[in-house]
Amino acid sequence: xxxxxxxxxxxxxxxxxxxxxxxxxxxxxxxxxxxxxxxxxxxxxxxxxxxxxxxxxxxxxxxxxxxxxxxxxxxxxxxxxxxxxxxxxxxxxxxxxxxxxxxxxxxxxxxxxxxxxxxxxxxxxxxxxxxxxxxxxxxxxxxxxxxxxxxxxxxxxxxxx
Amino acid sequence: xxxxxxxxxxxxxxxxxxxxxxxxxxxxxxxxxxxxxxxxxxxxxxxxxxxxxxxxxxxxxxxxxxxxxxxxxxxxxxxxxxxxxxxxxxxxxxxxxxxxxxxxxxxxxxxxxxxxxxxxxxxxxxxxxxxxxxxxxxxxxxxxxxxxxxxxxxxxxxxxxxxxxxxxxxxxxxxxxxxxxxxxxxxxxxxxxxxxxxxxxxxxxxxxxxxxxxxxxxxxxxxxxxxxxxxxxxxxxxxxxxxxxxxxxxxxxxxxxxxxxxxxxxxxxxxxxxxxxxxxxxxxxxxxxxxxxxxxxxxxxxxxxxxxxxxxxxxxxxxxxxxxxxxxxxxxxxxxxxxxxxxxxxxxxxxxxxxxxxxxxxxxxxxxxxxxxxxxxxxxxxxxxxx
Numbered sequence: 391x392x393x394x395x396x397x398x399x400x401x402x403x404x405x406x407x408x409x410x411x412x413x414x415x416x417x418x419x420x421x422x423x424x425x426x427x428x429x430x431x432x433x434x435x436x437x438x439x440x441x442x443x444x445x446x447x448x449x450x451x452x453x454x455x456x457x458x459x460x461x462x463x464x465x466x467x468x469x470x471x472x473x474x475x476x477x478x479x480x481x482x483x484x485x486x487x488x489x490x491x492x493x494x495x496x497x498x499x500x501x502x503x504x505x506x507x508x509x510x511x512x513x514x515x516x517x518x519x520x521x522x523x524x525x526x527x528x529x530x531x532x533x534x535x536x537x538x539x540x541x542x543x544x545x546x547x548x549x550x551x
Numbered sequence: 552x553x554x555x556x557x558x559x560x561x562x563x564x565x566x567x568x569x570x571x572x573x574x575x576x577x578x579x580x581x582x583x584x585x586x587x588x589x590x591x592x593x594x595x596x597x598x599x600x601x602x603x604x605x606x607x608x609x610x611x612x613x614x615x616x617x618x619x620x621x622x623x624x625x626x627x628x629x630x631x632x633x634x635x636x637x638x639x640x641x642x643x644x645x646x647x648x649x650x651x652x653x654x655x656x657x658x659x660x661x662x663x664x665x666x667x668x669x670x671x672x673x674x675x676x677x678x679x680x681x682x683x684x685x686x687x688x689x690x691x692x693x694x695x696x697x698x699x700x701x702x703x704x705x706x707x708x709x710x711x712x713x714x715x716x717x718x719x720x721x722x723x724x725x726x727x728x729x730x731x732x733x734x735x736x737x738x739x740x741x742x743x744x745x746x747x748x749x750x751x752x753x754x755x756x757x758x759x760x761x762x763x764x765x766x767x768x769x770x771x772x773x774x775x776x777x778x779x780x781x782x783x784x785x786x787x788x789x790x791x792x793x794x795x796x797x798x799x800x801x802x803x804x805x806x807x808x809x810x811x812x813x814x815x816x817x818x819x820x821x822x823x824x825x826x827x828x829x830x831x832x833x834x835x836x837x838x839x840x841x842x843x844x845x846x847x848x849x850x851x852x853x854x855x856x857x858x859x860x861x862x863x864x865x866x867x868x869x870x871x872x873x874x875x876x877x878x879x880x881x882x883x884x885x886x887x888x889x890x891x892x893x894x895x896x897x898x899x900x901x902x903x904x905x906x907x908x909x910x911x912x913x914x915x916x917x918x919x920x921x922x923x924x925x926x927x928x929x930x931x932x933x934x935x936x937x938x
Contacts, residue, residue: 395842398842399846410850413849413850413853414846414847414849414850414919415846415849416845416849542918544583544590546586546588546590547572547586548572548575548576548581548583548585548586548896549568549571549572549575549583549585549586549896549898550568550572550585550586550587550588551566551568551587551674551675551676551724551902
C-alpha cells in the first residue's frame with residue numbers, strides 16, 4: 391500500500407525529497423527512506439531519469455522505432471538476441487512484442503544517417519535477425535504520460551464560492 | 552415609475568466573495584488559493600462521451616427528471632456507496648448543479664415564516680434561497696473547538712416551534728469539516744424528535760479523507776425525511792457541465808420536479824450523457840483526484856504547523872480554514888493585505904457567514920508546486936506581521 395503510494399507519486403516526480411514524501415503520504419521520514427532503499431535494492435526502482443524535450447534545446451537528436459524479426463535457433467531464446475542488441479549504447483529500449491514482429495527497438499542518434507548506419511551495419515547483419523523495419527519519429531506529442539506541447543494554464547476564475 | 556423589484560430580492564446581499572473577486576480581478580500577477588472548484592480537467596473518457604453525444608446529434612430535451620439511464624446509474628452509485636436504495640423512477644431528479652437541487656428543495660418545502668436552520672460557515676446559497684422561498688434563515692454558528700461539526704446540543708438550542716428544515720452542509724465548504732456516523736446519529740435523534748426535515752448537501756462526499764463515509768440518509772428513520780443533494784462538479788471535476796441530482800421521498804420529489812419542470816425543463820443533455828460515463832467508469836479518476844487532494848491537504852497542515860499557524864485538521868472537501876485571530880486583524884483586512892503585499896488571493900472566512908471572522912478559506916485545488924509558492928509567501932507575510 392505505502393509502496394504503491396510512493397511509486398505512483400515519484401513516478402510523476404522523482405525529485406520529491408524524502409521528507410516531503412513522508413508529509414504528503416502521512417508517514418515518517420525514516421519509514422519512507424527505508425522503503426525507498428529497499429525498492430532500489432530489489433530493483434523495483436531502477437533509476438531516476440529526467441524527461442527532456444530535446445527539440446527545444448536546438449541539439450540534433452533523432453529517434454527511431456525499429457521492428458525486428460528474428461529467427462530462433464535450437465537452445466536459444468529471445469533473451470540472448472535481445473541482450474546482443476541492448477548492449478549497444480545507441481539502443482534506448484528493447485521490448486519483446488506479440489504480433490507481426492518480435493522485438494521493438496528504440497534507437498537514438500544525432501542524425502538520420504547515423505541511425506540508419508547503425509541499423510544497416512550492426513542490427514541487420516546480426517545472424518539471427520531476419521528483417522528490420524525502421525520508423526523515424528517526426529514529433530513527440532506525449533511521452534512517459536506527459537503531454538509535450540501543452541503548457542498548463544489555469545483558466546479558472548481567481549475566486550469562486 | 553413604480554419600483555420594478557421584488558422586496559425580498561432587494562434584501563439579499565450580494566455574496567461576500569463577489570466583493571473580493573472584484574479586488575482580485577484588478578491584480579494581474581496575483582496567484583490564487585481562492586477557487587472553489589477542482590484544478591483537474593474532467594477525465595477525458597467522460598468528455599469524449601459528451602462529444603460523442605453531440606456528434607450523434609443527441610441535442611434534444613431529456614425528460615424533466617433526466618435520462619433514465621443516468622437516473623439508474625445514480626441509484627446504483629448510491630446503493631454501492633451508501634447501501635441506500637432509491638427508486639430511479641419516482642425518487643431521483645437530475646438538476647443543473649447541486650445548487651438547483653437546494654433551491655428546488657427549499658421552494659418545495661418552505662412555507663412563509665418557516666424557519667430553516669443553517670449551520671455556518673457554509674456555502675453561500677442556502678441563506679438567499681431560503682429567503683426567496685419565503686422562509687426565515689436561522690443560523691447555527693459552528694465552533695472550531697468542535698472541528699466545525701454540528702453538535703446535537705447546538706441544534707437543540709436553535710430549534711423553535713417554527714423550525715421545519717435543517718441544512719446539513721458536510722463535507723463542508725469552507726471549513727473542510729466532516730460529520731462522522733456518531734455525530735450524525737446524535738443529530739438524527741434530535742431531528743426525528745422535533746419532526747424536522749433535512750436537506751443534506753453532499754456534493755463533496757467523494758473528497759473525504761477518512762474511512763467509512765456516512766450520510767445522514769443511512770441513519771435509520773432519516774431517508775424518509777431527507778432530501779439528498781449530490782452532483783458531478785467536485786467528484787468528477789465537472790463544474791462547468793452544471794450537473795447535479797436530488798434524491799428524496801416521492802412526496803417531496805414530486806413537488807420539486809414541478810418547480811424544475813417549469814423553471815428549467817431539464818438539465819443539459821450533453822452533460823447527462825457524459826455523467827453516465829462518469830458514474831459507470833470514473834471510479835479510478837475519483838480515487839486519483841482524492842489521493843492528490845489528500846497529499847496536498849497533509850502538505851498544508853504540515854506547513855501550517857511549521858509556521859505556527861493554528862488550524863484544525865479538516866478531513867473533507869478541498870479547503871483548510873486556518874485561524875488568524877492572533878494577528879488582531881479582521882479576515883477581510885488580512886486577506887486584502889496578503890493580496891496587496893504578497894499577491895496571493897485567499898477568501899476571508901466572513902464570506903461564508905459572520906462566524907467565519909478570524910479565519911481564512913484556503914483552497915488546495917492547486918498543484919503542489921503552486922501551493923509551495925503560495926505557502927512560502929504566506930510564511931513570509933506572517934513573519935512580517937509577527938515582528
